[in-house]
Amino acid sequence: KAGVTQxxxxxxxxxxxxxxxxxxxxxxxxxxxxxxxxxxxxxxxLFEYFSETQRNKGNFPGRFSGRQFSNxxxxxxVSTLELGDSALYLCASSSDRGQFPNTGELFFGEGSRLTxx
Amino acid sequence: AQSVTQLDxxxxxxxxxxxxxxxxxxxxxSPSLFWYVQHxxxxxxxxxxYTSAATLVKGINGFEAxxxxxxxxxxxxxxxxxxxxxxxxxxxxxxxxxxxxxxxxFGKGTRLHILP
Numbered sequence: 001k002a003g004v005t006q007x008x009x010x011x012x013x014x015x016x017x018x019x020x021x022x023x024x025x026x027x028x029x030x031x032x033x034x035x036x037x038x039x040x041x042x043x044x045x046l047f048e049y050f051s052e053t054q055r056n057k058g059n060f061p062g063r064f065s066g067r068q069f070s071n072x073x074x075x076x077x078v079s080t081l082e083l084g085d086s087a088l089y090l091c092a093s094s095s096d097r098g099q100f101p102n103t104g105e106l107f108f109g110e111g112s113r114l115t116x117x
Numbered sequence: 118a119q120s121v122t123q124l125d126x127x128x129x130x131x132x133x134x135x136x137x138x139x140x141x142x143x144x145x146x147s148p149s150l151f152w153y154v155q156h157x158x159x160x161x162x163x164x165x166x167y168t169s170a171a172t173l174v175k176g177i178n179g180f181e182a183x184x185x186x187x188x189x190x191x192x193x194x195x196x197x198x199x200x201x202x203x204x205x206x207x208x209x210x211x212x213x214x215x216x217x218x219x220x221x222x223f224g225k226g227t228r229l230h231i232l233p
Contacts, residue, residue: 004160035223043207043223056220090160106153108160 002027004109006091012115018079021112025072025093032074033106034066037088046089049074078114086116119144121210123224131232136195138227140208143189150191151209152182155226161207167191178202203231 005024013019025032033048033056045058049068066076072093078085092106124139142148149168153161165176172184182193191208208224 033221042225045221045223048220058220092161105163105166106161108153108162110158110160 004091004093004107006089006109006112008112009110010113010115012117013081014117015081015083017081018077019081019114020075020077021089021091021114023074023076023091023093023109025074025091026107029093029095029107030072031094032068032072033092033094034074034076035090035092036060037090037111038086043090046076081116083116086114088113119146119148119210119212119222121208121222121224123206123208123227125227126225127228127230129230129232130198132200133197136193136198136202136229138193138206138208138229140191140193140224141189142191142208142210144210144212146212148210148212150182150184151211152176152180152191152193153207153209154204155207156204164193164206198229198231200231200233203229205229 004026007022023032031050034046035043036046037043046060046064047054047066048056052068063079068074088111090108090111092108094106120143122141128138130136147169151166152164154164155161164180165174165182167174167184175181180193180195182191184191205226205228207226211221
C-alpha cells in the first residue's frame with residue numbers, strides 16, 4: 001500500500017509570492033490534515049479536511065488555506081509569502097473513525113520544505 | 118485548554134543502555150496521548166498511543182510508555198537503546214472530538230542521540 005505522498009519535496013519562493021502544496025493520502029483514508037514544522041515553533045496544526053470539507057482549523061492567518069478533492073487528495077496554499085513561512089509542511093492522513101483528531105494513527109508524508117527568500 | 122511539555126530537548130545514551138524520554142501534559146479533558154518518531158528528512162511515525170485503556174502501552178521497536186494520571190506524565194522508555202533509535206521524538210496530546218479548541222498539540226520534541 002502506497003504511503004502519503006507530498007509534492008513538491010523542496011521549493012524556493014520569494015516574499016510576496018504564493019505557493020501550492022499537494023498531498024495524496026493513503027488509499028481509503030478520507031481525513032487529511034496539515035502541519036507546519038519550524039525550529040522555533042515546532043509542529044503546529046494547520047487544518048484538517050474530510051470529504052472535501054474543512055472540519056478543523058488551527059491558529060494560522062487567512063493566508064493559509066486548503067482544499068480537498070473528491071478523491072481525498074488535498075492541497076494547501078499560502079499567499080503573500082513571508083520569510084517566517086519558511087518551514088517543513090507535513091501532511092497526514094487517517095482512516096476516519098469519527099471526528100478529528102480520532103484515537104487512531106496519523107500517517108505522515110515526508111513533507112514539503114519551503115524556503116522563502 | 119491543553120498543553121504538552123517534553124522536559125528534555127536532547128538526550129544522549131550509550132547503545133545497549135535504557136532510554137527515558139519525559140513528557141508531561143495538561144488537559145481539561147480525558148486526553149489521548151501519542152508518541153511519534155521522526156528520522157531525518159522523514160515524516161512522523163507512530164510509536165504508541167494511549168486512549169484510556171491500559172495505562173502501560175507497548176509500541177513498536179521495543180518502546181513502551183506509562184500513563185500516570187496523578188503525575189500527568191506519559192514518559193517513553195526502552196530497555197536497551199539501538200543505534201537506529203537516533204531520531205527526534207514527539208509527545209502528542211489530542212482532545213476529545215467534542216472539544217472545539219486545541220485539537221492536537223505537539224511537544225517541542227526530544228532529540229535522542231545514541232553513543233557507540
